[in-house]
Amino acid sequence: MASFGYRDVPEVEKAGLVRDVFSSVARRYDLMNDLMSGGVHRLWKDAMVEWLNPQPGQHVLDVAGGTGDIALRISEMARSRGGKARIVVCDVNAEMIAEGVRRADALGESDVCWLCGDAECLPVHDSSMDACTIAFGIRNVTHIETALAEARRVLKPGGRFLCLEFSHAQVPGLDLLYERYSFAVLPRLGEWITKDAEAYRYLAESIRRFPSRTAFAKMIERAGLSRVRMRNLAGGIAAMHSAWRI
Numbered sequence: 001m002a003s004f005g006y007r008d009v010p011e012v013e014k015a016g017l018v019r020d021v022f023s024s025v026a027r028r029y030d031l032m033n034d035l036m037s038g039g040v041h042r043l044w045k046d047a048m049v050e051w052l053n054p055q056p057g058q059h060v061l062d063v064a065g066g067t068g069d070i071a072l073r074i075s076e077m078a079r080s081r082g083g084k085a086r087i088v089v090c091d092v093n094a095e096m097i098a099e100g101v102r103r104a105d106a107l108g109e110s111d112v113c114w115l116c117g118d119a120e121c122l123p124v125h126d127s128s129m130d131a132c133t134i135a136f137g138i139r140n141v142t143h144i145e146t147a148l149a150e151a152r153r154v155l156k157p158g159g160r161f162l163c164l165e166f167s168h169a170q171v172p173g174l175d176l177l178y179e180r181y182s183f184a185v186l187p188r189l190g191e192w193i194t195k196d197a198e199a200y201r202y203l204a205e206s207i208r209r210f211p212s213r214t215a216f217a218k219m220i221e222r223a224g225l226s227r228v229r230m231r232n233l234a235g236g237i238a239a240m241h242s243a244w245r246i
Contacts, residue, residue, distance in 0.1 A: 002142045005205030014142045015118070019093050021202055022066070025194045026095035030067055030103075032193050036186055036200070044233050048135060048164045048240055049073040051231070056083020058130040061154060063119050063147075064137025065089040066096025068103050068112060074133075075111045088129075090115040090122060119147040124154045131155075135164040139210040148223035155245040161225055163241045165216075166207040170236035178237060182207065213239045 002014040009017065025032060033041045054060060054074045062071045071087045078085035089112060091097050097114050104112055117123040119134070119141050132151045141147045151161050169175040182204035190200030211219065213236075217228045225243035232239050 003206070003209045005202040006209070011142055015092070018140045021196075021199045022093045023095045024196045025190070025199050026066070026093065026099050028194045029096065029099065030069070032190065032200075035193065036189055040234060044164060044238050045069050045073060045135060047231075047233065048133070048162060049077055051240060051242065052131060052133065052160070052162050054078050054085050054131070056081055056085060059086045059128065060088070060131045060133065061122070061124060061129045062087065062089045063122070063132065063134040063151070064091055064140065065133070065135065066091035066093055066100050068100035068109075070133055070135050071100075071112045072104065072107065072109060075109060078111075084111050087112045088115060088124070089113070090117045090119070090124070092116065092118050120150060122150045122154055126153055127156050127159075129154045129156060129159055131160045131162065133162045133164075136166065138163055138165055139206050144211075144216075144219060145223060148220055148225070152224045152245050157245055159245045161220070161241075161243045161245070163220075165210065165239060165241075167210070167213050167232070167236055167239035168207075169234075170232065174235045174237075213241070217241060 001008040002011045004014050004017050054077050056078050060074055065071050071089045074085055074087055089100060094116055097116055101114055115123055120143055132155055138144060169178045186200040186204055187197040191197035213230050217230055220228050220241055220243050226246040228243045230239055230241055
């Protein structure tokens, strides 16, 4: 069995259920991110790309990056340093990729390639990437360990894995406030904006069932990645994990 929010479902069903969630909200996904976080998700993603520190000439894979938030930031930072990075976005959901392509075209962005593929079976050659990123996507895969092993497989020796994901608030009082907001406000906001309250109820539930930051760090190490480091954001509401293929 696999977790789908607070439900346990057969493993073979989870991927399809997750695809349905993101297909339903794809066209309003970026708007919802702004509304439900008050725009703070943009600061978190900026922090992620700053920590990644992309350089011209690097080959970067962004997993579960359908609408291009991370990829576009990486491309912009590489150009600001005098060159271009080669960036591939891989997402299992075709509707999310379509939104990303539309957004990139509107910005005149031509340095990002798009692949429809599963985080647990990446359509990417072994040891071909300088960096592999994933933002707010790892908790949606059926087998987290498999996705981490795939990230290690595609990295070159010396390549870096960087993950941004929701976590569990650590500031006293913030945890209760965040809990109430997640379950009382997010589904209503989702219903208003995307006509799909259940998608955002799943979001809140999936965050609660995701491993703690320390447990996730141990999973990264077991996948064969080294020098794992963590950074908390917004009192622990989100966290970044960095590791290397040595």
